[in-house]
Amino acid sequence: xxxxxxxxxxxxxxxxxxTQRKYWDTWSDFARKSGVGGAQGPAANPFGxxxxxxxxxxxxxPFMQxxxxxxPMGGNPFGGAANPFTGMVEQWWSSVKPQAxxxxxxxxxxxxxxxxxxxxxxxxxxxxxxxxxxxxxxxMWMSSMQAALQQWIAQVQNNMxxxxxxxxxxxxxxxxxxxxxxxTLAPWLNMSQDYLKDIAAGHLPGGIEMPGLxxxxxxxxxxxxxxxxxxxxxxxxHIQQLARHLLTYHEAFRAYKVAFGKTALAxxxxxxxxxxxxxxxxxxxxSLRALYDMWVDASEEAYGxxxxxxxxxxxYGDLVNSLMRVRKDMNELAEQHYQLMNIPTRSEIDTxxxxxxxxxxxxxxxxxxxxxxxxxxxxxxxxxxEAARPRQQQAKAPAQDRLPIDxxxxxxxxxxxxxxxxxxxxxxxxIKNYAQLAAMNTKFAEQLDEALKAQGRIxxxxxxxxxxxxLG
Amino acid sequence: xxxxxxxxxxxLSEARGFNEKLAKGVGNLMEVxxxxxxxxxxxxxxxxxxxxxxxxxxxxxxxxxxxLLIVYALVNRPYMADLQENRSTIRGxxxxxxDVYLIDWGYPDAADRYLTMDDYINGYLDRxxxxxxxxxxxxxxxxxxxxQGGAFSxxxxxxxxxxxxxxxxxxxxxxxxxxxxxxxxxxxxxDIDLLVDTQGNIPGEMLNWTFLNLKPYQLMAQKYLGVVxxxxxxxxxxxxxxxxxxxxxxxDQAGETFRQFIKDxxxxxxxxxxxxxxxxxxxxxxxxxxxxxxxxxxxxxxVPPDASRAxxxxxGSKDYTELSxxxxxxxxxxxxxxxxxIPPAIGEWLNKR
Numbered sequence: 001x002x003x004x005x006x007x008x009x010x011x012x013x014x015x016x017x018x019t020q021r022k023y024w025d026t027w028s029d030f031a032r033k034s035g036v037g038g039a040q041g042p043a044a045n046p047f048g049x050x051x052x053x054x055x056x057x058x059x060x061x062p063f064m065q066x067x068x069x070x071x072p073m074g075g076n077p078f079g080g081a082a083n084p085f086t087g088m089v090e091q092w093w094s095s096v097k098p099q100a101x102x103x104x105x106x107x108x109x110x111x112x113x114x115x116x117x118x119x120x121x122x123x124x125x126x127x128x129x130x131x132x133x134x135x136x137x138x139x140m141w142m143s144s145m146q147a148a149l150q151q152w153i154a155q156v157q158n159n160m161x162x163x164x165x166x167x168x169x170x171x172x173x174x175x176x177x178x179x180x181x182x183x184t185l186a187p188w189l190n191m192s193q194d195y196l197k198d199i200a201a202g203h204l205p206g207g208i209e210m211p212g213l214x215x216x217x218x219x220x221x222x223x224x225x226x227x228x229x230x231x232x233x234x235x236x237x238h239i240q241q242l243a244r245h246l247l248t249y250h251e252a253f254r255a256y257k258v259a260f261g262k263t264a265l266a267x268x269x270x271x272x273x274x275x276x277x278x279x280x281x282x283x284x285x286x287s288l289r290a291l292y293d294m295w296v297d298a299s300e301e302a303y304g305x306x307x308x309x310x311x312x313x314x315x316y317g318d319l320v321n322s323l324m325r326v327r328k329d330m331n332e333l334a335e336q337h338y339q340l341m342n343i344p345t346r347s348e349i350d351t352x353x354x355x356x357x358x359x360x361x362x363x364x365x366x367x368x369x370x371x372x373x374x375x376x377x378x379x380x381x382x383x384x385x386e387a388a389r390p391r392q393q394q395a396k397a398p399a400q401d402r403l404p405i406d407x408x409x410x411x412x413x414x415x416x417x418x419x420x421x422x423x424x425x426x427x428x429x430x431i432k433n434y435a436q437l438a439a440m441n442t443k444f445a446e447q448l449d450e451a452l453k454a455q456g457r458i459x460x461x462x463x464x465x466x467x468x469x470x471l472g
Numbered sequence: 473x474x475x476x477x478x479x480x481x482x483x484l485s486e487a488r489g490f491n492e493k494l495a496k497g498v499g500n501l502m503e504v505x506x507x508x509x510x511x512x513x514x515x516x517x518x519x520x521x522x523x524x525x526x527x528x529x530x531x532x533x534x535x536x537x538x539x540l541l542i543v544y545a546l547v548n549r550p551y552m553a554d555l556q557e558n559r560s561t562i563r564g565x566x567x568x569x570x571d572v573y574l575i576d577w578g579y580p581d582a583a584d585r586y587l588t589m590d591d592y593i594n595g596y597l598d599r600x601x602x603x604x605x606x607x608x609x610x611x612x613x614x615x616x617x618x619x620q621g622g623a624f625s626x627x628x629x630x631x632x633x634x635x636x637x638x639x640x641x642x643x644x645x646x647x648x649x650x651x652x653x654x655x656x657x658x659x660x661x662x663d664i665d666l667l668v669d670t671q672g673n674i675p676g677e678m679l680n681w682t683f684l685n686l687k688p689y690q691l692m693a694q695k696y697l698g699v700v701x702x703x704x705x706x707x708x709x710x711x712x713x714x715x716x717x718x719x720x721x722x723x724d725q726a727g728e729t730f731r732q733f734i735k736d737x738x739x740x741x742x743x744x745x746x747x748x749x750x751x752x753x754x755x756x757x758x759x760x761x762x763x764x765x766x767x768x769x770x771x772x773x774x775v776p777p778d779a780s781r782a783x784x785x786x787x788g789s790k791d792y793t794e795l796s797x798x799x800x801x802x803x804x805x806x807x808x809x810x811x812x813x814i815p816p817a818i819g820e821w822l823n824k825r
Contacts, residue, residue, distance in 0.1 A: 111699075113696075275476075288487065357586035
């Protein structure tokens with residue numbers, strides 16, 4: 001990579017800087033000659049070559065709405081360049097992109113997106129500032145963004161929209177990313193516009209023909225609910241269900257887009273309001289950067305408010321749920337085919353994995369139980385040679401850690417329930433006096449009981465209590 | 473009317489300057505080379521499935537004899553806590569005399585989709601704790617949970633209080649239904665069962681996309697504009713790239729764990745109500761009686777501070793301390809100011825207990 005980037009730096013970079021210089025010099029030159037640069041100069045519009053915004057409202061993002069294109073005055077030194085400011089960023093990017101890969105490529109792409117967005121804002125500003133009444137021109141620029149958004153919302157509502165716009169000020173954001181996300185989750189969804197048309201015409205996948213959508217969606221949905229017949233009945237039903245779910249998904253996406261368009265409008269209003277407030281307070285914006293930052297703040301605020309609304313919660317959930325339903329249908333259809341071909345399916349693998357995980361969990365539990373039981377057995381075993389090495393043993397076995405280490409022998413048969421035989425057994429365990437018996441805890445007593453096969457007598461006859469009494 | 477005071481030539485000049493900086497900057501970006509992350513030397517102590525338990529090496533022996541285990545969120549990679557030389561919470565904790573361990577959960581794949589919260593908390597986490605305790609010949613250690621890892625640590629401390637000496641939670645959500653919780657607001661109408669049944673594991677991309685959309689203007693655009701000015705400084709650029717790498721390095725989340733975490737915690741707020749069921753246990757935060765230090769960020773857009781503060785009301789501990797930091801969810805690990813104050817404060821708190 002380093003060789004490549006060195007090359008890029010040495011040659012491409014120099015070329016690029018030279019081109020840039022020439023490019024911007026030409027612009028400045030042009031601005032000067034046509035008087036755009038002077039505050040009192042005659043109005044001129046270098047953006048004559050901008051495409052009409054109605055033609056392609058969301059080529060990049062709504063910043064690009066340029067109302068001045070309608071009334072070109074003077075020539076554009078770059079004739080064919082559609083969006084001269086962003087054009088530069090794009091030109092530069094096309095030389096960088098092949099070199100930018102992996103982690104760095106992803107980051108570079110994000111810089112590029114941001115740069116384009118920032119430059120298109122600069123374009124708008126530049127266009128406005130060249131006008132006879134810059135204030136009015138700015139207003140016009142904003143209004144045209146607003147108009148484009150409204151127009152787009154109307155298109156979405158009439159189901160005529162196919163493209164997705166960005167928020168003004170952010171390139172490659174929410175809606176776009178959502179569409180990409182939907183694609184990564186369900187790659188066939190990007191084909192689904194055509195797919196929907198097919199369905200609307202009544203051509204269902206798998207060669208099934210249905211009555212076409214015609215004008216009324218309701219009727220079509222009813223047609224989709226007609227019970228399937230014959231040998232392929234189950235598959236027909238699946239496909240009908242998929243078609244219904246696809247329609248629901250597109251409805252949900254449409255609702256999401258409309259809601260989203262409204263947020264973009266709210267953001268614009270929020271920007272305008274801030275501008276008014278600043279004006280009223282006598283504050284001034286003196287750089288593109290300051291304008292951009294203000295724009296981001298105002299928009300983020302409007303966005304934040306919208307996404308915390310109940311409306312957003314509903315459209316967001318509907319979108320995720322409807323997408324998942326479609327995907328589920330597709331999975332099921334795919335599995336039907338795999339089964340016919342005797343190929344293992346995801347559900348089958350899921351079953352295996354679930355059982356395997358349950359088994360692993362159970363194994364872990366069992367291993368732990370075995371380890372605990374082993375430890376107990378060891379403790380009990382260690383309790384025996386205590387007489388020989390009492391100090392060490394006492395330290396190691398937690399259940400008897402409170403048992404005093406003492407070789408003083410007393411007559412244990414004084415305790416009810418201990419006969420001579422039992423006393424001997426106790427001596428073997430290292431328990432020779434009342435103090436030791438009195439110091440036993442219940443857990444140890446139970447373990448001892450088990451080791452001595454005393455059948456619960458230790459606790460039942462309360463040897464501990466008896467020993468305590470004998471000690472006074 | 474419009475308070476914008478720039479002449480066309482000024483606009484041109486700013487646009488030109490920006491364009492040049494951007495191009496040169498991305499030129500420098502291509503020179504950045506490898507972006508190493510996680511700078512403090514560490515050794516592998518234990519491995520299981522995709523999990524790795526690390527112990528961090530310190531130049532001087534730890535003054536605190538009770539080791540500290542860091543539990544990170546499943547959603548992100550843990551190197552945020554050890555990003556670079558002068559920005560490492562882990563280095564700060566070592567310097568404050570702690571013996572630091574950390575669980576790296578790894579990247580789950582489709583075969584891990586049936587890992588439940590029970591598997592993570594009563595399985596993996598519990599076994600890691602046993603390993604550490606056995607190494608040190610102790611019964612209980614200090615536990616530090618971050619974000620989702622904090623919620624896991626709280627659950628653990630409630631189910632196995634005998635193994636936790638002190639608990640530190642950082643930017644940890646407890647009350648998932650505070651009015652300013654955007655993530656929680658978004659997921660309330662999502663059919664999580666349908667999502668997990670269909671999707672299996674939840675792609676990291678999807679989670680990451682969701683997080684970025686909490687503040688799209690700032691996180692997807694403005695942030696990069698700000699960096700354009702720093703791009704001629706290779707060191708600053710490299711630091712930026714480390715953050716960038718971390719932000720987009722999101723492991724997928726095991727489906728079953730996601731199901732329970734979103735349904736029980738986000739949708740039904742069961743942690744607050746003491747109704748979370750994990751394996752054979754019911755998580756009751758009143759059983760968390762060991763000393764608790766709750767650290768949160770005042771401008772956290774992901775885990776609102778109120779979501780963390782709620783712990784005070786429900787925790788059983790009588791030794792409960794809050795430490796708030798004027799910053800964001802990530803700033804608490806990487807800002808210079810946070811580095812100077814937070815790890816030493818945690819260290820001091822632990823050393824006293």
